[in-house]
Amino acid sequence: MSLDLDALRALPKVTLHDHLDGGLRPATVIELAAEAGHELPTTDPDALGDWFFEAADSGSLVRYLETFDHTIACMQSADHLRRVAREFVEDQAADGVVYAEARWAPTQHLAGGLSVTQAVEAVRDGLAEGMASCAARGHRIVVQQLVTSMRHGSPRPDVARLAVDYRGDSVAGFDIAGAEDGFPPSLHAESFAYLRRNNVPFTIHAGEAFGVASIWEAVQLCGASRIGHGVRLVEDIARTPDGHQLGDLAAFIRDRRIPLELCPSSNVQTGICDAVSDHPFGLLAELRFRVTVNCDNRLMSRTTLSRELQLLSEAFGYGLEDVRWFTLNAAKSAFYPYDRRRSLIEDVIKPGFARQGA
Numbered sequence: 001m002s003l004d005l006d007a008l009r010a011l012p013k014v015t016l017h018d019h020l021d022g023g024l025r026p027a028t029v030i031e032l033a034a035e036a037g038h039e040l041p042t043t044d045p046d047a048l049g050d051w052f053f054e055a056a057d058s059g060s061l062v063r064y065l066e067t068f069d070h071t072i073a074c075m076q077s078a079d080h081l082r083r084v085a086r087e088f089v090e091d092q093a094a095d096g097v098v099y100a101e102a103r104w105a106p107t108q109h110l111a112g113g114l115s116v117t118q119a120v121e122a123v124r125d126g127l128a129e130g131m132a133s134c135a136a137r138g139h140r141i142v143v144q145q146l147v148t149s150m151r152h153g154s155p156r157p158d159v160a161r162l163a164v165d166y167r168g169d170s171v172a173g174f175d176i177a178g179a180e181d182g183f184p185p186s187l188h189a190e191s192f193a194y195l196r197r198n199n200v201p202f203t204i205h206a207g208e209a210f211g212v213a214s215i216w217e218a219v220q221l222c223g224a225s226r227i228g229h230g231v232r233l234v235e236d237i238a239r240t241p242d243g244h245q246l247g248d249l250a251a252f253i254r255d256r257r258i259p260l261e262l263c264p265s266s267n268v269q270t271g272i273c274d275a276v277s278d279h280p281f282g283l284l285a286e287l288r289f290r291v292t293v294n295c296d297n298r299l300m301s302r303t304t305l306s307r308e309l310q311l312l313s314e315a316f317g318y319g320l321e322d323v324r325w326f327t328l329n330a331a332k333s334a335f336y337p338y339d340r341r342r343s344l345i346e347d348v349i350k351p352g353f354a355r356q357g358a
């Protein structure tokens with residue numbers, strides 16, 4: 001029997017891989033698009049929610065990414081960015097999330113005349129408003145930004161500089177995202193070198209649309225602390241008559257406890273597998289990789305972290321103890337100072353799970 005959605009919502013959860021521009025409420029998209037003069041496929045909130053899900057469900061990462069043209073068009077002013085960031089926090093809190101990292105690409109939000117620093121500050125202020133309004137209602141949540149550089153187009157070392165300049169001021173780290181095939185992580189080597197020199201952690205989308213070579217570059221050439229998706233690491237794991245044989249890269253990633261930011265529904269939509277029950281999550285968890293559960297894009301996948309956990313529970317029979325392990329994995333992997341991470345784990349997550357019987 002799978003875990004109950006309400007029970008999962010009550011657990012203190014952590015999400016590391018959630019795009020700010022992939023988590024808008026359909027009603028907010030409609031309102032902001034009207035203000036921005038941007039035309040949408042429909043202006044009925046339910047129909048628009050369905051449209052995003054279906055367009056993202058085509059099985060192609062490229063088609064999936066096209067849905068962002070609409071959300072990004074609604075996030076071109078400081079007011080709009082602030083509102084989307086505030087609602088990001090409120091929606092995560094409503095799902096029981098206690099710590100989240102919101103990733104987004106500041107350079108995609110300059111069409112209305114904002115500078116990259118104004119954009120980062122608008123998101124910072126929106127996250128702060130959301131945290132304050134949640135705290136006032138008794139739900140403590142911490143949300144930080146990851147600034148993202150898009151991998152197609154020319155590399156933007158200025159985005160990496162933002163991660164250094166706003167370190168500890170809402171920005172927790174850096175990421176690269178977007179079309180993976182043909183755009184290897186090493187194209188951004190200058191950004192990664194700059195971040196390493198300045199002791200700023202980063203994650204890299206790798207092993208989603210492209211395979212093991214992309215993950216290898218992200219970890220070994222670029223120095224990523226976490227892997228965004230990394231799901232195709234299973235291609236470096238062979239089934240043998242008496243178990244599984246890990247290739248050198250898979251063994252390195254497991255031995256070094258490099259976190260995998262796995263996003264089951266998103267991967268089903270982009271065609272990595274046919275159903276969550278076929279998702280490599282089951283094998284990677286069984287082999288004790290540092291697996292974490294994430295939504296990627298709540299709007300496009302019509303999901304929440306609780307829903308992703310429920311789907312995994314249905315697919316693989318996970319119980320509360322397993323969800324507790326995934327959550328601790330995510331908390332340990334957060335780009336958040338060690339003392340605060342410890343306090344999150346000892347004072348919030350462990351007692352919260354204990355109250356629910358885990």
Ligand SMILES: [Zn+2]
Nearest residue numbers: 177205228296
């Ligand atoms: Zn992603």
